[in-house]
Amino acid sequence: MSSDGGAVTNQTTTVRDVGPGKTVRGTVRAGELPPAAPRVTQAKVLEVTTVPASEAPAEPGTCPASGIRVSADKGDAAMGLRVVGLHLDNCGKRDYTVDGYPLLELLDDDLDPVDGIEILDGSGDITTGAGPDEPPRPVTLKPGESATAGLVWRNTTEAGTAVNVPHVRVRAKAGADPVTVTPHLDLGTTGKLGVRPWEKAER
Structure with a gap:
């Protein structure tokens, strides 16, 4: 998201093999954006779907x-x-x-x-x-x-x-x-x- 909270892009990421009680850290990447896109300053998790x-x-x-x-x-x-x-x-x-x-x-x-x-x-x-x-x-x-x-x-x-x-x-x-x-x-x-x-x- 931009500094004013507007959505800039959406990304889907798969996080694999997270053990019970464990935390996995990673990096969110915005990908290639158009030249006129506002600067990305924050990210928000919209939905999490889990499978065994x-x-x-x-x-x-x-x-x-x-x-x-x-x-x-x-x-x-x-x-x-x-x-x-x-x-x-x-x-x-x-x-x-x-x-x-x-x-x-x-x-x-x-x-x-x-x-x-x-x-x-x-x-x-x-x-x-x-x-x-x-x-x-x-x-x-x-x-x-x-x-x-x-x-x-x-x-x-x-x-x-x-x-x-x-x-x-x-x-x-x-x-x-x-x-x-x-x-x-x-x-x-x-x-x-x-x-x-x-x-x-x-x-």
């Missing part, structure tokens, strides 16, 4: 012991329709096969399950405007290959209490190690989340 270290997405350029890296992108929003991509990278040394849909658990700020949301196979009941889903089928990834899936919802708010889901625990398939991502799903009062099946990503 054992379920945190792997850092870019690293590969978990499982050989599989799961992450979520920042998503896309248009006219109330929300889409967040899930990414599955085979960074290991063996082929890896998924079949159908990623397995999801919706979690609140305390990492407790969020009830009352129907997780749908496919996005057809959410929208037809984003194109049809590919049919679920086995996808085998060779080392270095990737697959994508998607979370699709509308943030419509009508009667009732709007539901926000900060965390999603993702398993690439049954038995896979869980990874908790933080897409902050603003589900409104729709009570529905559509999940697109895994499909091989184009190189």
Whole structure:
């Protein structure tokens, strides 16, 4: 922020492996600013989202012991329709096969399950405007290959209490190690989340 408290820029930083009762110190960097930007003199933490270290997405350029890296992108929003991509990278040394849909658990700020949301196979009941889903089928990834899936919802708010889901625990398939991502799903009062099946990503 500038000296008068005005916002100059926003940055997102991941602080990894903070032990219980421990403090980690770091530096906030404003990044590249336009020439006319006011001088940055202070910083403010707007939001903190935490996940268990054992379920945190792997850092870019690293590969978990499982050989599989799961992450979520920042998503896309248009006219109330929300889409967040899930990414599955085979960074290991063996082929890896998924079949159908990623397995999801919706979690609140305390990492407790969020009830009352129907997780749908496919996005057809959410929208037809984003194109049809590919049919679920086995996808085998060779080392270095990737697959994508998607979370699709509308943030419509009508009667009732709007539901926000900060965390999603993702398993690439049954038995896979869980990874908790933080897409902050603003589900409104729709009570529905559509999940697109895994499909091989184009190189």
